[in-house]
Amino acid sequence: MSDFYSKLRSIFPPDRLYEDAARVTPYVSDGLTVFREEPKAVVMPISNEEVADTLKLCHEFEIPFVARGSGTSLSGGSLPIRDGIVISLNRLNQILDLDPDNRTARVQPGVINSEISAAAADHGLYFAPDPSSQTVCTIGGNLAFNSGGAHCLKYGMTSNHILGLTVALPDGTVAELGNDSLENAGPDCVGLFVGSEGLLGIALEIQVRLMPVPESFQTILASYDSLEAAGDAVAAVVASGILPGAMEIMDRLAIEAAEAAVSAGYPEDAEACLIVELDGETAAVDADFQALSTTMEQTGAKEVRVAQSTEERLLIWKGRKSAFSAVGRLSPDYIVQDGVVPRSKLGQALKDISRFSSEAGLRVANVFHAGDGNLHPLILFDATEADGLEKAEALAGRILRLCLELGGSITGEHGVGVEKLEYMPDMFSPTDLDAFNRIRRAIDPKEISNRGKMLPSKEAPALSSQGPHPLEKAGVISRM
Amino acid sequence: MAEQTQNMLKPSSIDELQSIVRDASKVIVQGREERLASPSQKEILLTRVSLSKLNRILEYQPDEYTITVEAGAKVNDVADALSEHGQYLPFNPPFADENLSIGSIIARGLSGPAACRYGILRDFILGVTLVDGLGERIRTGGKVVKNAAGFDIPKLICGTWGSLGTMTEATFKVFPIAPEYRTLVFKFSTFEAGHSAYVALGRSKFTLDVLDLNPDGHLFIKLGGQPGSMDNRVFTLENELGLSGEEPDEAFWDATIALCRFPEAGALVKVATSPKNIPALDIALRPKGQSRRYSINGYVAWVHWHSPLDELHNILENLGLTGQVVSGPEASSIVGNQSQNAFFNKIKSAFDPESKFPDLYS
């Protein structure tokens, strides 16, 4: 094994290879801080060759590795692997090319999500996937988890915006998948790589699709006497044949917390708020807005407010995006799940979650992507209580199983990581999981690439409570 | 036991299909059995399967924006069921006159011109159930519009021509049909002028359902929306282009590749391209004088090819482009850049370790 480390030292100078406890400590966990594991080393490649050479070494010596972007995974995806190394990609952070006529950009994996849109803005273009961590998370992490955001129903998830990839496979060979086009000729290997949670290797260069910034927006904030009424309003909008860019719901706890944090002007006496946003060509948005207003009038809203300026619109979104960290401040500890239910089952899911919450004696706030049926129940608990975390995890598990019973999924955008491993057999049969394992082994026979994640195996890391993500504590990002 | 006509097995359940695959040494799925010719000597060992009996719509709840159907269902029947509720498959499955099955449209990886608005097949396929080369039934993806659990096999399988397994079921995301559509042709005088307008429109504020270009510089545009807004939008578009739009006439359709049926002869090839690559591709194809149509916002070139396929392979390889033959005797062949080859073949060995299904990259 010492051979491995001496060879690693020949690839990386000491300032880009951390082996001592002090310097690896910042890497022991990700956004899901209840899991910790100390890596043997952390390396920081600055070229594709360094990544490929590292993987060749790992393959030769059978050393497991995990790629890491900003470490904001909420499911333990970038948690280090016992006796393995962390490959930190933050220094591969260049936008290599931006082609406005082709509406594409070629970026390195460590580029921060919002930097792509910032670079494209001069050309009237943007990168559509907008996780609320977008000012810190990397495109490499987005790709590995197929991350989402508030605009997925209309615009899709990360996967729908990744066209081509240069990847280092787990044995260090470099492959080109996909192309510069939105269309494929032949199988969609990019589609397989995206969302593979780092199990198929490391993305080195990523060709992303850019979209024209919509000419106009209309943003409506409606308040209701019950969560169910807000859910019914979503169904009414869908039934009317209008396709909004976003439909988001917040419950009372979330509204109150968001209001206290950023004064977004949300009605504090409401049991639920619904945000509906239209985007597109001005004439089309104006016409859709007329139709939407008629629909909204019939949904029994207490109040319907329309953003009158860009500032008002951004304030509505600021409240929405800060809701989670705001709720988080109500409690010393919390965990957030992201199960999905069919939209028509939203009402039932929310009713059951509220019942589970009282049975467990734990408060749950709900802020969610209503248009996608993607729930984000935020479970508040106190880790200083002996069984605080256990109780919260048990409640989370009940909610995930409920999502499956209702015909949904255990994760809409945060990925399986280590956190939801135990629920994979509830969603997939042994045959399905066996097929996933065969695919994995076809690309990575030694199972060194992010071993122990996404696919259930015998090794499971231990739980311990560590409080919120450091960036959340600092108020830089919030969960949604 | 599955029903057998001619040399074709027609399972009426997934169990039957599984035992067919387990017992066979080579399997080929055909959606359209009527094309069956008498088997040649070489094909005697081939087990031909038709999914014509697995043709139901399994789940369709319009307010979920999803539909789950069996793979043998006809695309046209699915489209009819959706349109009754004012919805459609936004990837706009082409070749309606061919009466393709859902399995076939996915296996062939086909999206039509109106995919310009919201995205192609891969963007709307949520879940797939398939029987792999071991005869196992694998369920992947989900039935909800958003799901990030497990490998995204539904995307991978698009364009794999039955090489990974036989699909039995698929779930799609669907969208509402716009209340009104307008279709217009803008006749630029040269290819170059048409192409510049094409590129400019693609990155503009206009949200178009179809944006296609012909080699003669004609732009074909369709837009959809609320009735009250259409005149205004067309007016703005005409102003932007400095030209008046015309209704497409016979001459227009004669001059383009009709994407409603496969050509009688030659190979129809789908080339993955990008808006800026189109002039170089067009110049390279011109000497051959064969028809072409640029579609989906400039990301697809349809080429109707009559010469030996090797020649097209060389042209595309020089330009760093990839194409796939979608109809004709050489259907499924991949021409031009083949960089995914080694990766895909590894994946294929995972699905089909005994090579029962056809190879895609040879």
Ligand SMILES: Cc1cc2nc3c(=O)[nH]c(=O)nc-3n(C[C@H](O)[C@H](O)[C@H](O)COP(=O)(O)OP(=O)(O)OC[C@H]3O[C@@H](n4cnc5c(N)ncnc54)[C@H](O)[C@@H]3O)c2cc1C
């Ligand atoms: C406050 C907060 C809010 C959030 N909001 C959202 C949200 O709205 N929507 C959402 O979807 N998620 C959200 N997340 C989750 C998280 O931000 C996303 O999953 C994000 O994509 C992770 O990016 P990262 O750079 O931090 O990746 P990391 O956490 O470093 O890594 C995530 C996974 O990607 C893999 N990976 C990283 N780079 C590569 C690469 N180059 N090649 C292959 N694999 C790689 C890692 O191995 C790991 O498995 C939130 C997280 C936090 C803490």
Ligand SMILES: Cc1cc2nc3c(=O)[nH]c(=O)nc-3n(C[C@H](O)[C@H](O)[C@H](O)COP(=O)(O)OP(=O)(O)OC[C@H]3O[C@@H](n4cnc5c(N)ncnc54)[C@H](O)[C@@H]3O)c2cc1C
């Ligand atoms: C890779 C390949 C190898 C071939 N080799 C031979 C050969 O050796 N001898 C010969 O005579 N003919 C061969 N053929 C031709 C084949 O037998 C059919 O004639 C041809 O596919 C056209 O039939 P069709 O138009 O009915 O196709 P369709 O039924 O429209 O099918 C088109 C493609 O989609 C696939 N497909 C359809 N439904 C499904 C589904 N549910 N799941 C998965 N895939 C599906 C088919 O397998 C085919 O690849 C081959 C075809 C292909 C694609």
